[in-house]
Amino acid sequence: MLEHYKKSQLNVFNQFIIIDKEKIVIQNESLLFKDAIGKQINAVHPFFETVNFLSIKKNEEFYFKCVNINLKNQHHIIDITIKTFEKDTNSLIIIDDLTQHYNNLQKTTQIRNENLINSQLLKYKNQILKEKELFKNQFIRNFSHEIKIPVNSINRMCLLLENSNLSQNQLYTLNVITNINNQLKHILNDILDISKIETGYFKIRTSTFNICNIIGHIESMAKQKCLDKQLKFVSKIDKNCPNFIEGDQFRLTQILTNLIENAIKFTDSGTVKLEVIVKSKTENMVILNFKISDTGIGIEKKELDAIFNGFYQLKNNSIKYPGIGLGLAIVKYLLVALKGNITVESKLKEGSLFTIALPYKISKNQIPDKKLIREKKQSINARKILIADPFSKAKTEIETILNKKEYILNFVESGDEVIESLYRSNYDALIMNTKLPKMDGIETIRYIRLSEETSFKDIPVIMVSENAIDEKEVCIKNKANTFIKKPYSKDLLIEKIKSIIT
Amino acid sequence: MKISKKVVLIGHFGVGKSSLIRRFVENTFSDDYKVTIGVHIFKKSVPIPEEGKDVSLVIWDLEGNDDIRETRLSYLLGTNAYIYVFDVSRPTTYKDIDSDILYLKEKCPTAPIKIVGNKEDLLTKKQIGDLNEKIESFIDFFTSAKTGNKVDELFSKLALELINK
Numbered sequence: 122m123l124e125h126y127k128k129s130q131l132n133v134f135n136q137f138i139i140i141d142k143e144k145i146v147i148q149n150e151s152l153l154f155k156d157a158i159g160k161q162i163n164a165v166h167p168f169f170e171t172v173n174f175l176s177i178k179k180n181e182e183f184y185f186k187c188v189n190i191n192l193k194n195q196h197h198i199i200d201i202t203i204k205t206f207e208k209d210t211n212s213l214i215i216i217d218d219l220t221q222h223y224n225n226l227q228k229t230t231q232i233r234n235e236n237l238i239n240s241q242l243l244k245y246k247n248q249i250l251k252e253k254e255l256f257k258n259q260f261i262r263n264f265s266h267e268i269k270i271p272v273n274s275i276n277r278m279c280l281l282l283e284n285s286n287l288s289q290n291q292l293y294t295l296n297v298i299t300n301i302n303n304q305l306k307h308i309l310n311d312i313l314d315i316s317k318i319e320t321g322y323f324k325i326r327t328s329t330f331n332i333c334n335i336i337g338h339i340e341s342m343a344k345q346k347c348l349d350k351q352l353k354f355v356s357k358i359d360k361n362c363p364n365f366i367e368g369d370q371f372r373l374t375q376i377l378t379n380l381i382e383n384a385i386k387f388t389d390s391g392t393v394k395l396e397v398i399v400k401s402k403t404e405n406m407v408i409l410n411f412k413i414s415d416t417g418i419g420i421e422k423k424e425l426d427a428i429f430n431g432f433y434q435l436k437n438n439s440i441k442y443p444g445i446g447l448g449l450a451i452v453k454y455l456l457v458a459l460k461g462n463i464t465v466e467s468k469l470k471e472g473s474l475f476t477i478a479l480p481y482k483i484s485k486n487q488i489p490d491k492k493l494i495r496e497k498k499q500s501i502n503a504r505k506i507l508i509a510d511p512f513s514k515a516k517t518e519i520e521t522i523l524n525k526k527e528y529i530l531n532f533v534e535s536g537d538e539v540i541e542s543l544y545r546s547n548y549d550a551l552i553m554n555t556k557l558p559k560m561d562g563i564e565t566i567r568y569i570r571l572s573e574e575t576s577f578k579d580i581p582v583i584m585v586s587e588n589a590i591d592e593k594e595v596c597i598k599n600k601a602n603t604f605i606k607k608p609y610s611k612d613l614l615i616e617k618i619k620s621i622i623t
Numbered sequence: 624m625k626i627s628k629k630v631v632l633i634g635h636f637g638v639g640k641s642s643l644i645r646r647f648v649e650n651t652f653s654d655d656y657k658v659t660i661g662v663h664i665f666k667k668s669v670p671i672p673e674e675g676k677d678v679s680l681v682i683w684d685l686e687g688n689d690d691i692r693e694t695r696l697s698y699l700l701g702t703n704a705y706i707y708v709f710d711v712s713r714p715t716t717y718k719d720i721d722s723d724i725l726y727l728k729e730k731c732p733t734a735p736i737k738i739v740g741n742k743e744d745l746l747t748k749k750q751i752g753d754l755n756e757k758i759e760s761f762i763d764f765f766t767s768a769k770t771g772n773k774v775d776e777l778f779s780k781l782a783l784e785l786i787n788k
Contacts, residue, residue, distance in 0.1 A: 163627075167666040167681045171629035171701050185697050187661020187686075198661060223660060231658040234687070238637040238656070241715045 134218045138162075142210035144169075153192055153199070153216055162214070166190060172203065180207040187223055198223035255320065262316040265309050272309065275302050283512050293558035296511045296534055311447040314375075318454040325458060329484045330370040332362055332409070336397060339377050341529070343393065346385050348505070348531045348546060353392040361399045363407055365484035372455050373479065377411060379448040380475050384415035388472070391416030400478055407481050414474040420467040428465070429453040452477075504549040504622055505529045509539045509565070510585070511558055519552070522611045523618075536560030540568060543577040549622050555586040555596065562586075563595055570600045581621035585609075625668075627679040628785045629701055630778075633694065633727070634708035635716040636687025639741040642768035643708065644684050647778050652769050659686045662698055669782040678782040691723050696730075703788075704781055705736045711754055711765065712745045720760050735784055737763045739777060744770050 136152035146157040146165065154165050162169040168188060185201040202215040279299045287295065317323045340356045347354040377395065384393045396412040420428060429449050456463050461479035504527065508519055511534045523530060533542055536557045542548075551569075555562035562584060572578045582603075584596035589606035596604050602621045605613060632640040641659050645651055648667045663684040668677045685698055705727050709717040720738070727736055743751055743765040751765055763780075766773040 166664075168664050170627050170666075170679075171681050171683070183697055183700070185662075186695060189659075189661055189663040227658060227660045230660055234636045234658050235656065238713070241713050245712065245714055 136216040136218075138214040138216070140212050140214065147211070153190075153197060153218065166192075168201070179205050181205050187219075196220070258316040258320040261312055262320060262322070265313045265316065269306070269309055269313075272302060272306050276306070280514060283514055289511075289556055289558050289561065292511050292556065293535070296513065299513050308447075311451060314451050315447060315454065318451075318458065323454075323458060325369045326371065327367055327369060329365050329367050329486070331364055332366055332397065333358060333364065335370055335374055335377075336395065339374065339381065339395065342378065343381050343385065343395070344529050345531060346382070347393060348529065350385065350389070351546060352385060352388055352390070354394075355392060356395040356397075358397045359399045361402065362397055362409065363402075363483045365486060366407065366409075366481035367484050368479070368481045369459060372459060376452050376455050376477065377413070379452050380411075380413040380477075383448055384413055384417060384473070384475075388415040388417030391472070402483075405483055407483050409479055409481060411477045411479070412474060413477075414472060416472040419469040419471050419473055420465070421469055422467075425465055425467065429463075503527055503529045504618075505531070505547070506618070507531050507533065507539065507542055507548045507551045509533050509536070509551065509553040509557055509562070511535070511554065511556070515554065515585075519614070522614055528618075534558070536562065536565035536568075539565050543569070543580065544574070547576055548580060550581045550583065550618060552583045552585060552618075555584055555588075555592050563592075563599055566596070566599045566601055583617050583621065625677060625679055626786060627681055628703040628782070629681050629683060630704045630706060630781065630785075631683045631685060631699060631702045632706045632708055633685050633691055634687060635689065635691075635710070635713075637713075638687060638708045638710040638716050639768045640687065640706075640708045641684050643706075643739070643741060643766060643774055643777075644682055646768045646771055646774045648682070650771070652771075654769075659684060661686055667778075669779060671783055671786055673783065674786055676786060678786050680778065680782060690719075692726060699730055702731050702734050703785055704734050705731070706739055706777070706781070707736055708739045708741050710742050711740045711751065712742055717758060720758060724760055733788075735781070735788075737777060737781055739763060740765045741768060743767045743772065 134152075136150045136154065137148070138146055138150070138154065138157065139148040140162050141147050144162045146160055146162055149155075149157045157165050168185075168190065172183075181204075183203045185203075188199050188201055190197050190199060197218055198220045200217040200219055202217075204213040204215070206212070276299065279295055279302065282295055283292070283299075314323075336356055336358055340354065343354045343356075381393060381395060392415070394412070394414045396410075396414075398410040398412065400408040400410045402408075429452070430446075453463060456477060456479070459479055461477055463475060463477045465473060465475050467473035506523070506528050508516070508530055510516065510519075510532070516532050520530065531542060531546075531548075533539055534557070537559055539551065539553065539557075540560075543551075553562045553565060557565065560568070566582055566584065569578060569580065569582070582601045584592070584601040584604045585607055586592040586596070586604070587607045589604070593604045593606070603617050605617055632644065634640055636658065637656060641657070641663065642652060644663075644665050645653075648665050665682045665684065666679060667682070668679050670677050683698060683702075685694060688694055707720070707724060707727065709720060711717075717740070724736060724738065727734075738760055740751075740754065740762050744767040746754070755762055755765075764773045764777045766777060768774060
């Protein structure tokens with residue numbers, strides 16, 4: 122009985138074919154290849170066309186596993202065994218129909234192969250993207266470097282031109298060129314920074330520095346910029362903050378400057394605030410939170426993630442607040458390199474708060490910085506001076522001479538701007554070149570003195586000119602408090618300022 | 624007399640061997656990838672006008688492997704020619720090309736081998752040029768089963784070569 126069942130079961134899946142030495146089918150079971158008797162085996166299926174070696178090899182078995190065939194629109198996957206014999210010239214072909222078994226295998230292989238192909242493609246695409254990124258960054262780095270050389274040359278040439286005999290209008294135009302060139306230089310530096318970071322040329326330089334000192338310098342810069350927009354700038358340092366910490370002070374300054382400049386840029390009225398808070402502190406380490414808040418235009422929630430992408434600009438504001446959108450991208454990159462992080466909270470039309478957290482090693486030498494405390498106190502009582510000069514050289518000279526802790530300086534370039542600034546803010550003194558574009562210095566002081574505006578009509582004024590003989594008398598006649606001939610010494614300028622400011 | 628020649632397509636999985644055959648035999652193409660297990664056998668007669676003959680190509684479409692040494696040797700018995708196919712968009716499929724070709728030459732020294740970079744439509748002409756320079760072995764054809772580019776040319780050239788052997 123067992124034999125009977127076994128035979129009937131096998132017959133469903135097996136087929137035996139016998140062919141003679143001429144490769145003609147002489148016996149056949151009708152499982153798959155039906156009506157084959159009397160035919161050349163080659164004619165039964167293309168598979169058999171290519172097994173010509175049957176006539177050569179004797180007493181051997183050949184196994185062809187997993188052969189896919191289509192017979193009468195039915196797909197079968199079969200194993201084929203071909204046996205040749207030593208003495209017998211006939212050959213035996215055994216067909217095993219394993220369609221179901223192989224179909225299951227196909228499903229598994231399909232999933233495996235698809236996963237492998239996808240992973241290989243992703244790996245390759247990633248590699249190509251990395252190569253492209255590297256090429257782009259190297260290109261930008263080289264390109265920016267090459268552009269910086271002519272940009273610096275333009276600056277030098279502008280300085281030379283400034284000292285030649287130019288008319289007022291020419292000087293004004295030259296100053297515009299210098300300013301635009303400086304903006305270009307700033308953009309190039311940003312692009313260079315990004316490419317340096319992305320190509321791995323960025324290095325962290327650790328040194329011991331005084332955090333109050335850094336904040337003091339940033340405060341001076343910020344106050345200058347806030348003056349232009351009639352904004353208030355406030356800074357505050359946690360009293361638990363260690364004086365001396367170890368880290369990259371240059372990059373910290375860069376991060377804070379970028380964030381504060383952004384805050385000022387997007388704020389039209391109100392306050393920009395910088396706060397340093399000790400987030401956590403151990404014997405050797407401190408994590409500082411730097412909070413930069415403003416009362417500016419704010420950022421829409423959906424834009425909060427995108428603002429840190431390179432070249433991103435806030436929607437609907439790119440015309441009013443131009444820029445190339447690299448500042449925050451640089452901040453983000455720098456923070457990653459310095460193992461810090463940044464968060465941002467913002468409400469549209471109310472303002473933004475950027476909080477950065479940075480870890481620092483606490484320096485072992487915590488010497489009280491008396492000089493700094495003194496300077497800080499002085500900065501509270503600093504005098505606000507408005508300087509009107511169209512020459513960038515004059516700006517550099519005055520900035521070098523006047524101590525930033527004692528004086529808050531605001532620079533303008535024309536008589537119109539002097540009047541506008543005086544209406545917007547109170548100043549302790551005005552230092553003004555007689556040569557100003559549009560409304561010159563003499564006209565401007567005349568306007569100030571004839572004005573009925575009590576906040577500035579009596580402002581102490583120092584007039585500056587290269588032409589002492591002709592202009593000193595005119596200046597004094599128009600009620601300038603004092604006069605200085607260019608070039609002047611550091612001591613003379615300070616003496617003159619002190620003489621007019623009580 | 625009709626001449627019958629066995630041509631084996633070999634290469635990594637997913638490189639488009641089955642698609643090349645389908646394009647050549649049926650002039651169809653599908654973007655869906657269906658894995659080949661074992662072997663599929665197709666047949667197509669190729670006229671050789673120069674010789675006034677037809678060659679019947681019996682094309683064995685072998686399942687792809689990470690390593691062609693894993694191919695069942697019985698599939699290679701009696702092979703008249705090989706078409707080694709790789710995918711131009713997947714370096715894994717051509718990184719071992721030189722040693723793979725050596726292996727095939729060892730197994731069947733007399734059978735001509737055509738090396739084919741398939742899916743050429745996925746790369747730019749420049750990328751194809753760069754790839755051609757990068758691979759040491761001579762690439763006979765850059766084909767696209769999707770567009771049909773160079774597919775007929777590949778099989779016709781091979782058929783002509785086989786008839787003259």
